[in-house]
Every structure is written in C-alpha cells, then in structure tokens.
Amino acid sequence: MKKHTTSEAILLLQDGTVFTGKSLGRIGTTGGELCFNTGMTGYQEIFTDPSYYGQLVVTTFSHIGNYGVQSDEVESGKVQINGLVCKEFSHFFSRKRAEGSLQDYFEKAGIVGICEIDTRALVRHIRDKGAMNGIISSETADVAALKQRLAEVPSMAGLELSSHVSTPEVYEMKPEVVKYRVAVLDLGVKRNSLNNLVARGCEVKVFPYDTSFEEMEKWNPDGYFISNGPGDPAATTIAIESVKQILDKNRPMFGICMGHQMLAQANGIATYKMHNGHRGLNHPVKNLITGLSEITSQNHGFVVDSEQLKNHPDVEVTHINLNDNTVEGIRMKSKPAFSVQYHPESSPGPHDSVYLFDDFITLLEQNK
Known part of the structure; x- marks a missing residue:
C-alpha cells in the first residue's frame, strides 16, 4: 500500500461553528x-446509497476505512x-478480500473529507441545533471565504434530487424462472x-424517475415498486403524479423510503423535514398489524405527517418508530398499496424487515 500524506482541514457549520482536523480523500x-449515521459497519454501502446524494455524512462509529473496499459492496x-x-x-486495511483502500477509492471518486475531529461533540451539536449545511475544506482555512461558499449550498427543503441519481435509461434484471413482472420507478434505487x-x-x-404511468404500463407489469431516493419528497412532483395514476388503476404497489413518502403525497398527506433524520442500522420499529417489533436500517430526513394521517379515510398507519413515534409504514384500505419509511433490503444490516418483500409477492399473487 502506498503511503498517504494528510493536510490540515476545516469543517465550517452553517451557524458559524468551526472544527479543525486532518484531510482524507481528495484535497x-x-x-x-x-x-450523522449510527451504523457500526457497512460504510461502503452508505457512501454509495443514492439517498445520501449531496450530503456530508458524519459517521458516529470511531474507525472508518479499516476493512477497505470491494466492488460487490456498492449500492449504486x-x-x-x-x-x-x-x-x-x-x-x-486488513481484510484479505478487500480490493483497495478507502483513501484510494475516495481519491478516484473525487471525494473530500475530514477526520481527527471530535465527532461526538459534532453529533451532539447537530442533534441539538437541528440539521444544517456545512462545508469541508483541505485547501483553505479562510473562514470568511468558506462562509461565502457555504451560503451558496442549497437547503435540502424544497430540493428535487432524484433527477441526479435515477437511471438515464431503462434496464432489466431477470431471474432464471420468471413468476412476476415488476416495474421499478427509480428515484435512487439501491441494488x-x-x-x-x-x-x-x-x-x-x-x-427513470420521470417516466409516465402510461409508459410503464405498456410493459404490462404485475405491480410497481417505488424506490428510495434523495431530496424533498414534496418537490418530486412528477413521481407523485405517476403514483397517483398507479393507485387510480388499482395496481399493486410497494414503496420504500422516498417511495413511502410518494404514496403519502399521492393521497394528499403532507411530508415535512425532521429536526434530525433517522440514519443507521439500529432503529426500532413496531408493526402495528402483528404487534411485533423489528430493528431496521434507515436513511431519511423527511417524514410523513401523522396528524394528517389520522383523518384520512383510506390510509392507515401500519408501523411506528419506537424512539419518537413517527410514521414508519402505511397501507391503503381500498387499494393494494403499502409502504415503509425504512430499508427492508438493508445490506449489510438487520434482516428483520425482509418479510416486506414477501408481503409484496403475496399482493402480486392476489391481484394477478
């Protein structure tokens, strides 16, 4: 492994707070x-998750990079x-299967970062003050100049980002034996x-994220999967319209994360930006239908409005977060559509929620 040199680096927060440390990745x-993400493992999956597009990730686990990277552990x-x-x-890195170091991986991808700062103090600051923008620099320590550049970073509220991460063209994946056909609306889907x-x-x-329902329906799918993705769900208006039409035609539908928020928006239920999002591999969720709880993998900064859900005649809550009682799952009473806020595919992560894919298969079978 080649030896890497580091330089001084600075992290400036939107409220003027400054942290100093060392550079990582590209200068x-x-x-x-x-x-911030509370996961203890799976950093490569986190870094390649399209739902993190445009964000600075703070890892609460103290050691990052020690098991290197390999090509089959990416989500995009x-x-x-x-x-x-x-x-x-x-x-x-010390893992024999690793194909290279995280430093080389970041340099190749053009990723800038900072290490050797008190991440516990930083996380407590963000947790108390709320989500905010920041800027990292390993090429200048001029705080005044960085404040000017930070002012140009857009707020996540009102930002449509699925267009930056969605596939530019249609593609297919097939099992050896095909039982069902599922159209996937890619808002930032994970592999x-x-x-x-x-x-x-x-x-x-x-x-692609902006594909019309009519175009997807030409393929004659048995059901629809609406994926996760970055940005403000309320700003992803093209996808909301597609979901409305899927529901109008009574097609089976399963949404996760952003797809969950699309189902809510399509039913006139608002979403809002959280004080702090849910990001990690250890979030407890209760299934209100079975009464069982599950440990889930999550990555979202917006959430469905629970007050508006209470008064909706055709949408009911199926899952709640046991930390803060926010909505984690919904389903429609009159249509074959359901969604969850978290990630049942979590890889790596807990497998408690993988049953949701089986529930979707049951829905496809019942409506075929």
Missing part, C-alpha cells in the same frame, strides 16, 4: 447538508455522498432492493 472543498454505480466526516480514518425482487422470481424493469 479540495465540498459542501452539503450534514447528517458511484459514490453518492458529497463528503465524509469521521473520527479515525484508516489509510490501511439490493432489485436483488430481493429478483430472488423472489420477479423480472424487474427499472424506469
């Missing part, structure tokens, strides 16, 4: 919304985060979601 400057075709903030960054569908006998056809 440069980058900005975005700061969010590239690194999606804008930057990384961590405590200890390892330029060396393991597709793998879970294919493993259950689904031929999947993945469509």
Whole structure:
C-alpha cells in the first residue's frame, strides 16, 4: 500500500461553528447538508446509497476505512455522498478480500473529507441545533471565504434530487424462472432492493424517475415498486403524479423510503423535514398489524405527517418508530398499496424487515 500524506482541514457549520482536523480523500472543498449515521459497519454501502446524494455524512462509529473496499459492496454505480466526516480514518486495511483502500477509492471518486475531529461533540451539536449545511475544506482555512461558499449550498427543503441519481435509461434484471413482472420507478434505487425482487422470481424493469404511468404500463407489469431516493419528497412532483395514476388503476404497489413518502403525497398527506433524520442500522420499529417489533436500517430526513394521517379515510398507519413515534409504514384500505419509511433490503444490516418483500409477492399473487 502506498503511503498517504494528510493536510490540515476545516469543517465550517452553517451557524458559524468551526472544527479543525486532518484531510482524507481528495484535497479540495465540498459542501452539503450534514447528517450523522449510527451504523457500526457497512460504510461502503452508505457512501454509495443514492439517498445520501449531496450530503456530508458524519459517521458516529470511531474507525472508518479499516476493512477497505470491494466492488460487490456498492449500492449504486458511484459514490453518492458529497463528503465524509469521521473520527479515525484508516489509510490501511486488513481484510484479505478487500480490493483497495478507502483513501484510494475516495481519491478516484473525487471525494473530500475530514477526520481527527471530535465527532461526538459534532453529533451532539447537530442533534441539538437541528440539521444544517456545512462545508469541508483541505485547501483553505479562510473562514470568511468558506462562509461565502457555504451560503451558496442549497437547503435540502424544497430540493428535487432524484433527477441526479435515477437511471438515464431503462434496464432489466431477470431471474432464471420468471413468476412476476415488476416495474421499478427509480428515484435512487439501491441494488439490493432489485436483488430481493429478483430472488423472489420477479423480472424487474427499472424506469427513470420521470417516466409516465402510461409508459410503464405498456410493459404490462404485475405491480410497481417505488424506490428510495434523495431530496424533498414534496418537490418530486412528477413521481407523485405517476403514483397517483398507479393507485387510480388499482395496481399493486410497494414503496420504500422516498417511495413511502410518494404514496403519502399521492393521497394528499403532507411530508415535512425532521429536526434530525433517522440514519443507521439500529432503529426500532413496531408493526402495528402483528404487534411485533423489528430493528431496521434507515436513511431519511423527511417524514410523513401523522396528524394528517389520522383523518384520512383510506390510509392507515401500519408501523411506528419506537424512539419518537413517527410514521414508519402505511397501507391503503381500498387499494393494494403499502409502504415503509425504512430499508427492508438493508445490506449489510438487520434482516428483520425482509418479510416486506414477501408481503409484496403475496399482493402480486392476489391481484394477478
């Protein structure tokens, strides 16, 4: 392994708070919304998750990079985060299967980051003050100049980002034996979601985020899967319209994360930006139908309005978060459609929620 040199780096928060540390990845400057992930493993899956597009990820686990990277542990075709903030960054890795170091991986992807800062203090600050933008630089320590650049970083509220991460063209994946055909509306889909569908006998056809219902319906699918994705769900208006038409035609539908928020929006139920999002592998959720609880993998900064749900005649809550009682799942009473806020495909992560893919298969069978 080649030896890497580091330089001084600075992290400036929107409220003027400054942290100093050492550089990681490429030397440069980058900005975005700061969010923290509490997962102890799976950093490569986090960095390549399209739902993190445009964000600066703060890892609460102290050591990052120690097991390197390998090509089969990605959730998309590239690194999606804008930057990384961590405590200890390892330029060396000890896993035999690893194909390279995280440092080389970031350099190749052009990712700027900062390490050797007090991430516990940073996370407590963001948790108390709320989500905010930040800027990382390893090329200048001029706070005044960085404040000007930080002012240009857009707020996540009102930001449509699925257009930046969705597939530019249609593609398909097939199992050996095809039992069902599932149209996937790609708002920032993770590869393991597709793998879970294919493993259950689904031929999947993945469509760009702005594909009309009529265009997807030409393929004659048995059902629809609405994926996760980044940005403000209320701003993803094209997808909301497609989901409305899927529901109008009584087609089976399963949504996760952004797809969950699309189902709510299509029913006139608002979403709003959280004080702090849910990001990690250890979030407890209760299934109100079975009475069982599950440990879930989550990554979202927006949530469905529970007050509006209470008064909706055709949508009911199926799952709640046991930490803060926010809505984690809904289903329609009169249509074959349901969704969850978390990630049942979590890879790596808990497998408690994988039954949701089986529930979708049951829905496809019942409505075929």
